[in-house]
Amino acid sequence: MQFHLDQRSGLPMYLQIVQQVKEALRLGLLDIGDQLPTVREVVAELAINPNTVAKAYRELEREGLVDARQGRGTFVSSTLIASSLEHHESLRRALLAWLAEAQRAGLDAESIHALVSRTLREALDRRAA
Amino acid sequence: MSALLDTSALGKRYRRTWALRDCTLTIPEPSIVGIAGPNGAGKSTLLGLAVGLLEPTEGAVTVCGRDPRRDPAALADIGYVAQGAPLYRGFTVGEMLDFARISNPRWDQPLATELLARSSSATQVSALSPGERAHLALALALGKRPALLLLDEPFARLDPLASRELLRLLMEGAAEIGSAVVVATRVLTDIERVCERVVLLGHGHVGLDGTVEELLASHRLLTGARRPLGRIRGVEEIVRERSSGRQLTLLVRTNGPVADPTWSVEQIGLEELLLAYMAPEELPSPQPPEPSRLRWHG
Structure with a gap:
């Protein structure tokens, strides 16, 4: 798989890599047993710090999604397809209810968007800290 | 080692x-x-x-x-x-x-x-x-x-x-x-x-x-109405203060979340953060000219 980074997204780069791997796991683009690109391959492609890639892979390992095998590389050990889809519908309903409440409170689409992205960023910040 | x-x-x-x-x-x-x-x-x-x-x-x-x-x-x-x-x-x-x-x-x-x-x-x-x-x-x-x-x-x-x-x-x-x-x-x-x-x-x-990571996490840009500055909860130090018209912009080092709703709180990029530390005193906040004191030269 190939990673792409957005330096202006405000999201730390290692989390961007984590999210892209998860996205690929959700979409079924990566399956159990597949190998992630080596640290050096990612570094050579994106010109980023090797520690950033290592940190992302450690985080994925901590979440039980990949296995690092000494000297061989990092391999997918779990998939996200089922677990995420089954929750989508109930989360979507909760979100619709929240959106209706936000509209009643007088927020327009732009304010809602700003509030959501700010809160998401702060939540991710806290998780990263 | x-x-x-x-x-x-x-x-x-x-x-x-x-x-x-x-x-x-x-x-x-x-x-x-x-x-x-x-x-x-x-x-x-x-x-x-x-x-x-x-x-x-x-x-x-x-x-x-x-x-x-x-x-x-x-x-x-x-x-x-x-x-x-x-x-x-x-x-x-x-x-x-x-x-x-x-x-x-x-x-x-x-x-x-x-x-x-x-x-x-x-x-x-x-x-x-x-x-x-x-x-x-x-x-x-x-x-x-x-x-x-x-x-x-x-x-x-x-x-x-x-x-x-x-x-x-x-x-x-x-x-x-x-x-x-x-x-x-x-x-x-x-x-x-x-x-x-x-x-x-x-x-x-x-x-x-x-x-x-530390530097970006511990600095925020606050924007709000111009006011006399007292203590702001969550702010450890004001690194740079700029005002323009009725607006006041502060670059602050934080020691906790700034929850005061009268300030809009934004993240700051590394480059801007370093520039602020490089020359806080060399970048004076532009004072808005008051109309009654406007004078024409030349």
């Missing part, structure tokens, strides 16, 4: 001027460290002291526990590319490689050859473009497999494409060797995407030192 680079109260004086003073830094493990600061801040002096080219006026510096001026063995651990990537202009690329192989005990010929795969070894150094020359100088420094790699303004004369290529080579080398990399640069944007820690020098002193 001793630190890769360690300086304590390090200072260098030229006649009456201190180029660097009271500089205490430790790089305990392999990481990418940016030394930022304007011209004359002491960046090159710090690198020159670390590589043993300069004698400290006071304090001490060690690389992997050894004094680079007293212990020649220390030099094998240090890779250094000076400003402008100076090389022997009359040599060919191949002769530069031979020279490096003979003069470095831990020389890694396969690595250097791999990193230089795209250059022809028959090319004369004087015929290389600035980007190719920077590439060669960096590959030669990496071929030593140093524990500590020091680069002085490596991107200064390069166009954006050549800069990115050089950064790619630097990161590939760092991944392969596992060395600490110290990059002195005026333009931090060149290395922002790879930098884990930033040391800001100003007038020969360390003005700021921290991991990029």
Whole structure:
């Protein structure tokens, strides 16, 4: 798989890599047993710090999604397809209810968007800290 | 294990001027460290002291526990590319490689050859473009497999494409060797995407030192209505204050979340953060002219 980074997204780069791997796991683009690109391959492609890639892979390992095998590389050990889809519908309903409440409170689409992205960023910040 | 680079109260004086003073830094493990600061801040002096080219006026510096001026063995651990990537202009690329192989005990010929795969070894150094020359100088420094790699303004004369290529080579080398990399640069944007820690020098002193994550997490930009400033919950220190019309913008160092709804709280980028620390007093907030006092000159 190939990673792409957005330096202006405000999201730390290692989390961007984590999210892209998860996205690929959700979409079924990566399956159990597949190998992630080596640290050096990612570094050579994106010109980023090797520690950033290592940190992302450690985080994925901590979440039980990949296995690092000494000297061989990092391999997918779990998939996200089922677990995420089954929750989508109930989360979507909760979100619709929240959106209706936000509209009643007088927020327009732009304010809602700003509030959501700010809160998401702060939540991710806290998780990263 | 001793630190890769360690300086304590390090200072260098030229006649009456201190180029660097009271500089205490430790790089305990392999990481990418940016030394930022304007011209004359002491960046090159710090690198020159670390590589043993300069004698400290006071304090001490060690690389992997050894004094680079007293212990020649220390030099094998240090890779250094000076400003402008100076090389022997009359040599060919191949002769530069031979020279490096003979003069470095831990020389890694396969690595250097791999990193230089795209250059022809028959090319004369004087015929290389600035980007190719920077590439060669960096590959030669990496071929030593140093524990500590020091680069002085490596991107200064390069166009954006050549800069990115050089950064790619630097990161590939760092991944392969596992060395600490110290990059002195005026333009931090060149290395922002790879930098884990930033040391800001100003007038020969360390003005700021921290991991990029810490620095970004602990600073916020507050915007709100102009008002007399009291204590703001969550704010440790106001770094810069600017006002324009009825609006007040503060760059603050925080010690907790700023939840006061009368301030809009934004994150700040690394470059803007460093600029604010570089010259808080040299960037006065523009005072809006009051109409009654407006005067025409000329």
